[in-house]
Amino acid sequence: MNNRFKENIKKKSSSDSIIDKIMINAIRLFSFIVIIIFILILGKIFYEGIGVINWNFLTGIPKSDISKGGIGPAIFGTMAVSLIMLILAVPVGIFSAIYINEFAKDTFWLRLIRASVNSLAGVPSIVIGLFGFGFFVLFVGKSIDSILQTGMFFGQPAIIWASATLAVLVLPTIIVTTTEALNSIPLTFRQASLGLGASKWQTIRYVILPQARPGILTGVILALSRSIGETAPIMFLGSAFFLPNLPLAYLDLSFIQIPIINPADQFMHLAYHIFILSTQSSNPTLTEPFQYGTTLVLVVITLLLNLTAIIFRFRFRKINEVVKRNQ
Amino acid sequence: MKKYHSSYAKKRTFKSALVEKTVKYFFFLNGMISVLFLLLIILFLFKEAISAISGIGIAEFFKNVQWYPTSDAPRYSIIPLLYGTLLTAIPATIISSFLGIILGVYLSEIASGRTREIIKPFIEIFAGLPTVVIGFLILAVGSTFFQELFNTGTRLNALLAAFGLSIILIPTISSLTEDALRAVPDNLRMASYSLGINKFSTIRNVVIPAAISGVSAGIILGFGRAIGETMIVLMASGNAAELTLNLLHSVRTITATIAGELGEVAYGSPHYYSLFFIGTFLLIITFVINLISELIIARMRKKLKKMN
Numbered sequence: 001m002n003n004r005f006k007e008n009i010k011k012k013s014s015s016d017s018i019i020d021k022i023m024i025n026a027i028r029l030f031s032f033i034v035i036i037i038f039i040l041i042l043g044k045i046f047y048e049g050i051g052v053i054n055w056n057f058l059t060g061i062p063k064s065d066i067s068k069g070g071i072g073p074a075i076f077g078t079m080a081v082s083l084i085m086l087i088l089a090v091p092v093g094i095f096s097a098i099y100i101n102e103f104a105k106d107t108f109w110l111r112l113i114r115a116s117v118n119s120l121a122g123v124p125s126i127v128i129g130l131f132g133f134g135f136f137v138l139f140v141g142k143s144i145d146s147i148l149q150t151g152m153f154f155g156q157p158a159i160i161w162a163s164a165t166l167a168v169l170v171l172p173t174i175i176v177t178t179t180e181a182l183n184s185i186p187l188t189f190r191q192a193s194l195g196l197g198a199s200k201w202q203t204i205r206y207v208i209l210p211q212a213r214p215g216i217l218t219g220v221i222l223a224l225s226r227s228i229g230e231t232a233p234i235m236f237l238g239s240a241f242f243l244p245n246l247p248l249a250y251l252d253l254s255f256i257q258i259p260i261i262n263p264a265d266q267f268m269h270l271a272y273h274i275f276i277l278s279t280q281s282s283n284p285t286l287t288e289p290f291q292y293g294t295t296l297v298l299v300v301i302t303l304l305l306n307l308t309a310i311i312f313r314f315r316f317r318k319i320n321e322v323v324k325r326n327q
Numbered sequence: 328m329k330k331y332h333s334s335y336a337k338k339r340t341f342k343s344a345l346v347e348k349t350v351k352y353f354f355f356l357n358g359m360i361s362v363l364f365l366l367l368i369i370l371f372l373f374k375e376a377i378s379a380i381s382g383i384g385i386a387e388f389f390k391n392v393q394w395y396p397t398s399d400a401p402r403y404s405i406i407p408l409l410y411g412t413l414l415t416a417i418p419a420t421i422i423s424s425f426l427g428i429i430l431g432v433y434l435s436e437i438a439s440g441r442t443r444e445i446i447k448p449f450i451e452i453f454a455g456l457p458t459v460v461i462g463f464l465i466l467a468v469g470s471t472f473f474q475e476l477f478n479t480g481t482r483l484n485a486l487l488a489a490f491g492l493s494i495i496l497i498p499t500i501s502s503l504t505e506d507a508l509r510a511v512p513d514n515l516r517m518a519s520y521s522l523g524i525n526k527f528s529t530i531r532n533v534v535i536p537a538a539i540s541g542v543s544a545g546i547i548l549g550f551g552r553a554i555g556e557t558m559i560v561l562m563a564s565g566n567a568a569e570l571t572l573n574l575l576h577s578v579r580t581i582t583a584t585i586a587g588e589l590g591e592v593a594y595g596s597p598h599y600y601s602l603f604f605i606g607t608f609l610l611i612i613t614f615v616i617n618l619i620s621e622l623i624i625a626r627m628r629k630k631l632k633k634m635n
Contacts, residue, residue, distance in 0.1 A: 095358070275463075
């Protein structure tokens with residue numbers, strides 16, 4: 001009896017362990033398949049795109065014969081839109097996070113702000129684009145035009161409205177990451193500063209913000225990378241397929257002319273460029289290498305930004321861990 | 328001397344109290360900007376959607392099952408677009424739940440610390456890849472490959488769009504699954520092992536049930552993202568507003584309709600307002616989905632607190 005019982009256990013556990021091994025390895029296998037598909041996707045873009053990358057392609061202006069032209073204005077336009085987006089979104093995002101983490105008590109207002117940030121993060125980008133078109137271009141822009149009597153100057157799609165719309169889109173990203181960064185700073189830092197007689201504002205300004213800088217920077221970089229990759233909202237907010245001139249205006253100081261980004265101009269954009277090239281090309285076999293090349297540029301920019309953000313976050317966590325351990 | 332000191336201190340406190348108060352209100356006002364824009368989005372979309380309802384009539388959006396906004400007898404039915412949205416989002420969610428959960432389990436329970444540190448950022452990077460890139464790859468590589476594989480009539484179809492969506496959903500679902508599994512306290516695993524239960528059974532019968540709210544929240548969030556995603560479906564679904572349940576037919580989603588038509592529409596026309604109507608519809612759907620997933624996550628946090 002005892003023997004049979006033992007045998008039973010042995011049998012059961014050995015068949016059990018075989019099934020266990022099979023299932024665990026199946027999980028491994030599927031995970032590797034997914035990862036290999038991801039690697040293949042990146043590899044394909046690099047392999048096909050690297051051939052057309054040269055100085056002329058990166059800086060040249062687009063020509064009707066695509067093999068002679070470049071994507072310089074598209075890169076410039078992407079950077080211009082993102083720069084203005086950052087100017088609009090970053091201060092508001094950081095200040096909001098400071099309010100949420102440093103000032104707010106658990107009141108109605110804090111809950112309202114938190115709920116709004118969460119909801120705003122969940123709004124689909126196309127809906128934000130729709131809002132941007134209806135609100136910024138047709139409502140705000142047209143109102144400015146009728147007040148300033150500028151005709152059809154502001155009330156049309158332009159860099160400033162694309163940037164403003166993208167700013168609304170990335171605001172939750174910046175707020176959430178900055179709040180996390182502020183929240184991860186040990187309470188003892190605040191106590192030490194307040195104990196020395198510093199006011200709350202001085203504590204924030206001289207202790208918390210410098211300490212949270214890498215964490216805040218992570219949020220800014222993530223926001224930047226997200227805005228560069230968003231295509232849907234900017235499609236009807238002033239991105240154009242073919243603009244040989246850069247969207248610049250010249251600030252005339254009589255002795256020197258300083259070029260600045262003209263926020264009322266239309267612009268070329270890498271993501272939109274890829275969309276148009278791949279959907280409305282008349283000769284796909286000829287333009288395909290250049291489609292891959294443009295895609296490669298966009299992918300490399302976003303990959304580098306995301307990688308930087310990951311490294312920053314990793315280092316930031318390590319620093320805070322060390323601080324906490326030494327206490 | 329003493330007097331001077333106290334008046335100085337008083338002056339200083341008064342001034343700094345003023346600064347402190349101003350600073351606080353300044354930050355508060357910045358915090359309210361998110362609230363303001365959320366309200367503006369809701370108000371503005373609803374306003375235009377109501378114009379659509381009063382101009383076209385709400386019944387028009389739900390009968391006739393055709394979307395022909397530019398024909399002589401325009402039809403504005405949202406039904407085919409809704410079919411298209413679900414026909415791409417549901418298969419995408421199924422595929423990426425399956426693979427995403429497996430990947431999450433692998434990262435949390437099986438992979439060694441070193442492997443995880445390499446693979447996790449790599450997958451996180453994919454969650455941030457521009458969707459237009461995936462749309463482009465599907466047009467350039469996927470569609471022909473797919474057509475030969477399934478021998479479909481149309482080069483672009485709902486299933487192809489679903490595969491494209493899966494590429495961005497897998498990272499979302501896998502990282503949320505991993506977070507949920509890692510939040511499960513280790514003593515549950517140890518208790519299971521000490522009863523002689525092997526690893527896979529422990530994962531299936533102990534760890535995943537304990538983390539099920541987090542995992543399902545990830546799936547629901549993924550579904551919400553699939554419904555709201557624009558570029559992939561715009562480029563890969565074929566954009567024919569057809570009422571079909573066949574995955575190998577071309578479909579047109581709500582998002583792709585807005586993206587494709589807003590650029591050419593005349594301001595103030597019924598077509599313009601109808602795009603805002605379907606946009607409002609989309610906003611409500613995603614809002615409800617996000618709310619559900621947030622409630623589930625909140626419940627999970629409570630449950631885990633109890634466990635600890």
